[in-house]
Amino acid sequence: MTPNFFQKIILVLSVAVFMQISACYGQNAVIPGAWRTENYFPFLRQHLSIGVVANASSTIGQKHLVDSLLSAGIKVKKIFAPEHGFRGEAEAGEFIQNKIDEKTRLPIISLYGFQKKPSSMQMSGLDVMVFDIQDVGVRFFTYISTLYYIMEACAEEAIPLLVLDRPNPNGDYIDGPMLDLSFRSFVGIVSIPIVYGMTIGELARMINEEGWLKNGMRCELTVIPLDGYTHATPVILDHNPSPNLPNIQSIRLYPSLCLFEATDISVGRGTDFPFQVIGFPDLKFGSFIFVPHSIPGKSLHPLHEGDTCYGIDLRWDTLHTRFTLKFVLDYYHLSNWGEKFFKNSKFFDKLAGTSLLRSQILDGLNEDQIRESWQPQLQEFMLKRKPYLLYP
Numbered sequence: 001m002t003p004n005f006f007q008k009i010i011l012v013l014s015v016a017v018f019m020q021i022s023a024c025y026g027q028n029a030v031i032p033g034a035w036r037t038e039n040y041f042p043f044l045r046q047h048l049s050i051g052v053v054a055n056a057s058s059t060i061g062q063k064h065l066v067d068s069l070l071s072a073g074i075k076v077k078k079i080f081a082p083e084h085g086f087r088g089e090a091e092a093g094e095f096i097q098n099k100i101d102e103k104t105r106l107p108i109i110s111l112y113g114f115q116k117k118p119s120s121m122q123m124s125g126l127d128v129m130v131f132d133i134q135d136v137g138v139r140f141f142t143y144i145s146t147l148y149y150i151m152e153a154c155a156e157e158a159i160p161l162l163v164l165d166r167p168n169p170n171g172d173y174i175d176g177p178m179l180d181l182s183f184r185s186f187v188g189i190v191s192i193p194i195v196y197g198m199t200i201g202e203l204a205r206m207i208n209e210e211g212w213l214k215n216g217m218r219c220e221l222t223v224i225p226l227d228g229y230t231h232a233t234p235v236i237l238d239h240n241p242s243p244n245l246p247n248i249q250s251i252r253l254y255p256s257l258c259l260f261e262a263t264d265i266s267v268g269r270g271t272d273f274p275f276q277v278i279g280f281p282d283l284k285f286g287s288f289i290f291v292p293h294s295i296p297g298k299s300l301h302p303l304h305e306g307d308t309c310y311g312i313d314l315r316w317d318t319l320h321t322r323f324t325l326k327f328v329l330d331y332y333h334l335s336n337w338g339e340k341f342f343k344n345s346k347f348f349d350k351l352a353g354t355s356l357l358r359s360q361i362l363d364g365l366n367e368d369q370i371r372e373s374w375q376p377q378l379q380e381f382m383l384k385r386k387p388y389l390l391y392p
Contacts, residue, residue, distance in 0.1 A: 033164035033224035034132045035060050040224050044074045047127035053080040053150055057134035057239040065132050082146040083112040117149035123157045130162045134241045135200040137170035138255045140187040140351050148189045155219035163223045165201030169235040169251045175323040178377040179353035188353045195255050195323050206388040230392045243298040250275040252321035259328050262348035266309050270302030279311020286311040325367045
């Protein structure tokens with residue numbers, strides 16, 4: 001087959017992708033990096049063994065990235081899967097094993113099971129690694145930790161990394177406490193705020209150039225940027241980033257509500273509206289009623305399964321779609337549980353990225369007082385991230 005033949009394939013795919021975008025979103029669409037096939041298909045064709053880090057959100061149009069690459073003759077040899085699995089079939093926190101993808105017959109290496117980082121043996125023989133996952137711009141969403149370990153593995157094995165950028169649905173602001181590295185974990189891998197206002201491609205650039213990888217290493221990084229995106233652009237996602245973030249409302253509430261995961265308060269897992277409600281089996285917590293149940297692929301044995309919970313319905317709340325401590329503070333005072341409100345205090349501190357937030361709540365500080373303590377570090381972070389931004 002001649003180069004002209006491959007160029008025609010790329011052109012046809014690019015036109016088909018653009019038509020799908022236009023049909024879905026109109027002429028002012030944000031075009032993900034993965035959909036801009038003309039910018040990276042020719043590069044991948046030059047290599048014989050490609051590794052891909054992907055999940056259900058990794059698509060070109062309505063077709064999975066891996067399926068699209070294989071259809072275009074690109075030699076994908078291994079798939080690496082983060083939390084929720086390769087095709088998005090696993091619930092949050094579910095242990096994922098290595099297996100074979102039924103559709104492509106390619107090996108899937110789990111990065112959310114026995115290991116979070118590919119081994120040298122698993123990286124062996126790869127010429128290029130491709131990373132394409134829809135992020136939500138929140139520090140404790142684990143895909144950026146997977147990105148970190150992929151970057152580290154690529155640096156160690158001298159394998160180029162191609163990050164296909166995607167829009168950040170929480171990319172229009174920065175907020176929350178910075179991660180104190182003494183609380184570093186898989187739900188907080190680098191020293192950034194809870195909401196950091198960067199796409200996954202921009203964050204990859206920052207991690208690389210700031211020397212945040214082990215021993216200050218750097219990987220050979222290329223980011224395929226978005227087209228038509230700014231940090232003020234309203235984001236419409238064509239695929240959910242995870243089973244329990246089913247819509248933009250849940251994604252916008254997620255930074256505020258995820259802190260409840262370290263308490264005994266339900267965030268709606270096991271309902272049709274996860275991360276859009278909060279409640280507890282006690283009438284004093286609100287008038288909205290919901291009953292969590294096991295939902296295969298989303299939430300097995302959720303908190304307060306089968307119990308009637310009383311709380312607040314936030315599905316139409318337009319006032320609190322940026323990070324806020326209001327709900328945690330309100331429920332802390334309403335519960336009257338004191339320190340016992342933080343059912344898993346170590347996990348709360350990991351989510352917050354610091355033990356100071358929990359101490360401030362216990363000491364009776366209000367939200368304004370707590371926010372004031374974040375400001376010097378947030379201002380410093382805003383200046384530090386500036387050189388790595390790709391979009392206005």
